[in-house]
Amino acid sequence: MEIDELYQTIILDHSKRPRNFGELPPPATKGEGYNPSCGDEVVVFISQSPQGTIEQVRFTGQACAICTASTSLMTTQVKGKTVAEALGLKRTFIDFLTQDAIPATGLGNLQALAGVKKFPQRLKCATLGWHALEGALKTNVG
Amino acid sequence: MEIDELYQTIILDHSKRPRNFGELPPPATKGEGYNPSCGDEVVVFISQSPQGTIEQVRFTGQACAICTASTSLMTTQVKGKTVAEALGLKRTFIDFLTQDAIPATGLGNLQALAGVKKFPQRLKCATLGWHALEGALKTNVG
Amino acid sequence: MVVNSLAERYRADFPILDQKVNGFPLVYLDNAASTQHPNCVIDEIARYYREDHANVHRGIHALSSRSTKLYEDARARAARFLGAASADSIIFTRGTTEGINLVATSWGTAHLGPGDVILITEMEHHANLIPWQIAARRTGASLQYLAVHGDEGTIDWSDLERLLSQNRVRLLAFTHISNSLGCINPVRAICATARRHGVTTLVDAAQSAGHAPINVQELDCDFLVFSGHKCCGPTGIGILYGNPAVLDDMQPYQFGGEMISRVTYESADWKPGPHRFEAGTPHIAGAIGLNVAMDYLETIGRPAIQANDHHLGEVAYERLSRLPGIRILGPRRERAGLISFQLGATHAHDLVAYADQFGIALRGGHHCNQPLMRKLGLQATARASFYFYNTESEIDRLVEVLEAAIKYFGA
Amino acid sequence: MVVNSLAERYRADFPILDQKVNGFPLVYLDNAASTQHPNCVIDEIARYYREDHANVHRGIHALSSRSTKLYEDARARAARFLGAASADSIIFTRGTTEGINLVATSWGTAHLGPGDVILITEMEHHANLIPWQIAARRTGASLQYLAVHGDEGTIDWSDLERLLSQNRVRLLAFTHISNSLGCINPVRAICATARRHGVTTLVDAAQSAGHAPINVQELDCDFLVFSGHKCCGPTGIGILYGNPAVLDDMQPYQFGGEMISRVTYESADWKPGPHRFEAGTPHIAGAIGLNVAMDYLETIGRPAIQANDHHLGEVAYERLSRLPGIRILGPRRERAGLISFQLGATHAHDLVAYADQFGIALRGGHHCNQPLMRKLGLQATARASFYFYNTESEIDRLVEVLEAAIKYFGA
Ligand SMILES: Cc1ncc(COP(=O)(O)O)c(C=O)c1O
Ligand SMILES: Cc1ncc(COP(=O)(O)O)c(C=O)c1O
Numbered sequence A, B: 001m002e003i004d005e006l007y008q009t010i011i012l013d014h015s016k017r018p019r020n021f022g023e024l025p026p027p028a029t030k031g032e033g034y035n036p037s038c039g040d041e042v043v044v045f046i047s048q049s050p051q052g053t054i055e056q057v058r059f060t061g062q063a064c065a066i067c068t069a070s071t072s073l074m075t076t077q078v079k080g081k082t083v084a085e086a087l088g089l090k091r092t093f094i095d096f097l098t099q100d101a102i103p104a105t106g107l108g109n110l111q112a113l114a115g116v117k118k119f120p121q122r123l124k125c126a127t128l129g130w131h132a133l134e135g136a137l138k139t140n141v142g
Numbered sequence C, D: 001m002v003v004n005s006l007a008e009r010y011r012a013d014f015p016i017l018d019q020k021v022n023g024f025p026l027v028y029l030d031n032a033a034s035t036q037h038p039n040c041v042i043d044e045i046a047r048y049y050r051e052d053h054a055n056v057h058r059g060i061h062a063l064s065s066r067s068t069k070l071y072e073d074a075r076a077r078a079a080r081f082l083g084a085a086s087a088d089s090i091i092f093t094r095g096t097t098e099g100i101n102l103v104a105t106s107w108g109t110a111h112l113g114p115g116d117v118i119l120i121t122e123m124e125h126h127a128n129l130i131p132w133q134i135a136a137r138r139t140g141a142s143l144q145y146l147a148v149h150g151d152e153g154t155i156d157w158s159d160l161e162r163l164l165s166q167n168r169v170r171l172l173a174f175t176h177i178s179n180s181l182g183c184i185n186p187v188r189a190i191c192a193t194a195r196r197h198g199v200t201t202l203v204d205a206a207q208s209a210g211h212a213p214i215n216v217q218e219l220d221c222d223f224l225v226f227s228g229h230k231c232c233g234p235t236g237i238g239i240l241y242g243n244p245a246v247l248d249d250m251q252p253y254q255f256g257g258e259m260i261s262r263v264t265y266e267s268a269d270w271k272p273g274p275h276r277f278e279a280g281t282p283h284i285a286g287a288i289g290l291n292v293a294m295d296y297l298e299t300i301g302r303p304a305i306q307a308n309d310h311h312l313g314e315v316a317y318e319r320l321s322r323l324p325g326i327r328i329l330g331p332r333r334e335r336a337g338l339i340s341f342q343l344g345a346t347h348a349h350d351l352v353a354y355a356d357q358f359g360i361a362l363r364g365g366h367h368c369n370q371p372l373m374r375k376l377g378l379q380a381t382a383r384a385s386f387y388f389y390n391t392e393s394e395i396d397r398l399v400e401v402l403e404a405a406i407k408y409f410g411a
Helices: A002-006 A009-016 A065-078 A083-098 A108-118 A120-138 B002-006 B009-016 B065-078 B083-098 B108-118 B120-138 C005-013 C039-052 C062-082 C096-111 C130-139 C158-166 C187-196 C284-300 C302-321 C348-356 C370-375 C392-409 D005-013 D039-052 D062-082 D096-111 D130-139 D158-166 D187-196 D284-300 D302-321 D348-356 D370-375 D392-409
Strands: A029-035 A040-048 A054-062 B029-035 B040-048 B054-062 C090-093 C117-121 C142-146 C169-175 C200-204 C223-227 C238-242 C260-263 C268-270 C326-328 C338-343 C363-365 C381-385 D090-093 D117-121 D142-146 D169-175 D200-204 D223-227 D238-242 D260-263 D268-270 D326-328 D338-343 D363-365 D381-385
Touching: A002 A108, A002 C348, A009 A065, A009 A108, A009 C392, A029 A120, A040 A065, A040 A120, A054 A065, A054 A120, A065 A083, A065 A108, A065 A120, A065 C348, A083 A108, A083 A120, A108 A120, A120 C348, A120 D062, B002 B108, B002 D348, B009 B065, B009 B108, B009 D392, B029 B120, B040 B065, B040 B120, B054 B065, B054 B120, B065 B083, B065 B108, B065 B120, B065 D348, B083 B108, B083 B120, B108 B120, B120 C062, B120 D348, C005 C284, C005 C302, C039 C062, C039 C284, C039 D039, C062 C090, C062 C238, C062 C284, C090 C096, C096 C130, C096 C169, C096 C200, C096 C223, C096 C238, C117 C130, C130 C142, C142 C158, C158 C169, C158 C187, C169 C187, C187 C200, C260 D370, C284 C302, C302 C326, C302 C338, C302 C392, C338 C392, C348 C363, C348 C381, C348 C392, C370 D260, D005 D284, D005 D302, D039 D062, D039 D284, D062 D090, D062 D238, D062 D284, D090 D096, D096 D130, D096 D169, D096 D200, D096 D223, D096 D238, D117 D130, D130 D142, D142 D158, D158 D169, D158 D187, D169 D187, D187 D200, D284 D302, D302 D326, D302 D338, D302 D392, D338 D392, D348 D363, D348 D381, D348 D392
Parallel strands: C117 C142, C117 C169, C169 C200, C200 C223, D117 D142, D117 D169, D169 D200, D200 D223
Antiparallel strands: A029 A040, A040 A054, B029 B040, B040 B054, C090 C238, C223 C238, C260 C268, C326 C338, C338 C381, C363 C381, D090 D238, D223 D238, D260 D268, D326 D338, D338 D381, D363 D381
């Protein structure tokens, strides 16, 4: 049944028990994602190591299963990556969801969101956390 | 052929050789009619006798055959009438053109405009001179 | 007792309903967003383009006369549909949103100023809220709200008298039926109170014009707006009714052909009546299709549609209220044919996506009621909304699928 | 040589043309007012209502996704049709008139002030004239005109350079093809001159979008507007193209659903891109029908339509110019497919009524060009306007009937 393609077991799992849920205190930076059409809201917090890698990442918010799971999965993937690597992964992930025949190379668990390809209306949900991440990465630590 | 119903001989005659064409000097009053959708313009001038009857009536303007003929015919009909009679004739005439089965009693030559019943788009043309007449009648001599 | 007589008689007129979605028969419960179209409306639009189309008003050839007649017939029909005394009170718009924007701009600019108050309710659709925020900002007037209480969405209308006495309220704009709460506001009493205080009224009839009998003379409102697409009519067309007393001295909204009287290079003046507010070539086919839609609804009878709505609304309330963890907005009784709810922790988007997999069309989101949702502590709800072609067994099907969703998404 | 290849190939696609009017085969020569619709457009509108209709954007159920996709596909098609770099530059409007009103309000209010000049030509349609009179009055800017010379309707475009150097011109708005003169303005050169002076440009493409290839990037204009109903599309839908550089900081025009980002009881902010300018439920079926119309025109090819127009326009000029007492407006060569004329002392209304009795649909009046008519000492003209489905023998028929009219009304 198609619905299970969208809500794969791992998605339902991450939506019910999101990983890295919570806030990070300053000097961690944060980025916000907001989807006006459904009210999904996520806030992503990151702290960077002196070497410029992502040391810690957390998120909070109220959102649908796809958005929550995608953000949760994202947090498990970007930890330890450099800013450039994380943003590269974001591009790869969005290309994977929006273009035909893009291999899932390097996406790991994020592949579970493949079902979104068939539900273009949910694309915003699946990418909201990533946009928030980009916001957090581009916020200068003051 | 229907076109001859609209442009009866008398209409074509009055449109090519309008009767009572020209202006009247003050204290004659004047009323204007303007049809924005086609640019028809007529100005009707009247002078009243001390008894309150229409003594003289003239008109000028640039308009289509229906409008010119209708105004010309109107001038031949209202001369000598009281204001109330003239306005009554206006009502009868408009009712005749817009309602079904209204007898042409008392309309005289104006009956020649019966063809307009089949051409509702031309109603404004056929009545413009009458509206100008009403304007002239309601203008107070200053 | 199962009452489905309207659906039994009329459902077959709607070709779109006879299809499968994701392998299941379509259950269309998104009527508050847009209703579907009976064959007679679709056929008339096509017939018009095949036989009669030309531009209106300015032409005197046969096609143009036919188009003009059909277009003006639609205006006359809309006047009858709303109980207006004259077709001159009827302005064609794109829809409810444009109608309210027109009033906010053309009426608002002329009649609002610093110290004046625009009064609306907390349950207004964004279309009846943001235009007034903007009008207030532009004119220096202030915008005040009648409060909505609790999930029932009650407004204490007795408050109105007080607010009108204590403030220089110039305009009261409110919805007849709320698109997210499903409550029905007492239009007639409200307008009577406003009239006593000399306050101009605007009724947002987007959710009611196709669902309940409306007579603007009895309601005694100044403006009333609705959208064709929410009452079996085409997209892109709507109606603004304006009381002649307020309409006659209102300035135009848009400028161009058809609405002018005399134009020079220096200035222009306007036609009288509704044409003044319809600049440019109008949506002719839309008006003509809407005429047929209104005729169709009159044949069914809006009192019958209203009774059917109440019934479906109450049935839905009863059956949905048995679901574990459900939170339903709006009153239990005397409700319109729509129901808005939250199911446990499951986000409305997931519910709607899930239901769609079983052929059920729901809407999920803030329903253009963001501030109200926020006030109620909600981000989004799922909403099922009915029309006369819906049946009780469709409600049963909805309940079934929601039960499955609870299991699917439940912790 | 008789060239009717386009009509031979495509005329049968237009069911409306195959009818008798007053006992004679319809000769539809009122295309500048509104064109007719091929079966593919009419069928797609009906199909949409029968199979796919639901409200767009806010919904995630199947019908709503299909509607949204069709609606956004239409936007992408319009971008290709106009050579725009991105669909985000395309705003759906009711038509040309609304497009210009939107720009005059949203752009005008923000960019015009006392001392500024809005420059238009003396040949503008009321839709591209009155909104600027109003914008000037509201902002304190002044409205100036590029003069039209003689019946040919020539504009001395070399004057433009001077006017732009000597005045603080902020906006230049002009028509691509004049709807009463039939002349074609050199858009590209005009926009290049304006660009050099930093002047924003608006092109009224109502008469050209369906008649000539258009590439907004090559033309380098800031705004371009047209109406669907003048290029085989449905009524009630049109396009406003906006250069991203000017569109991005423009305030919304109407306010309501679909166009907002976040709304509180105190304030609201807007979505980015074209959605900001599309408040409320849009004319979904209109956009979808227009998509098919644009596709249809692309299949024929606008260069071919343009060549056909030129040919019919010149043939009409040649044959009509032989009629005694005729006065023809616009240039003899390089003219669009429309011809506006006066015949002796016979009023245009009488001519049009007469022609209608023989099945010929002409338009008579000021064609929404009142000031230009007045300047030329005319009250009204009759106008024949062609599209690719018209034939040379229809022009012959027109000449025949005009000859008879001369006898009928002649002194
Ligand atoms: C040059 C021109 N501009 C603007 C318009 C107005 O178009 P619409 O009535 O579709 O808004 C027209 C058509 O009447 C036109 O010919
Ligand atoms: C109560 C209410 N008002 C206004 C609107 C706006 O209607 P439209 O989008 O047709 O302009 C809607 C529909 O969404 C509504 O439900």
